[in-house]
Amino acid sequence: MKNKLIDLNNHLFAQIERLSDETVKGEELKEEMARSKAVAQIASQIVANGRLALDAQKLTPELPMGRRMPQMLENTNG
Numbered sequence: 001m002k003n004k005l006i007d008l009n010n011h012l013f014a015q016i017e018r019l020s021d022e023t024v025k026g027e028e029l030k031e032e033m034a035r036s037k038a039v040a041q042i043a044s045q046i047v048a049n050g051r052l053a054l055d056a057q058k059l060t061p062e063l064p065m066g067r068r069m070p071q072m073l074e075n076t077n078g
Helices: 005-020 026-062
Strands: none
Touching: 005 026
């Protein structure tokens, strides 16, 4: 996998820095705020997806013998 959660963290902090730039005003600020909203929505989905994968990993040992996690939830990273 190319991107990691630390990359998401870095993007979020970079977005905060852009919003904190006091030289950004007017239309440019409105555009940056819209971009921040989109980034935050995508970040929330990434975090929710990670939480689902972690929950699935925690449940794996509890599966009855011979049962497997649905393929989309399996840990393919070893």
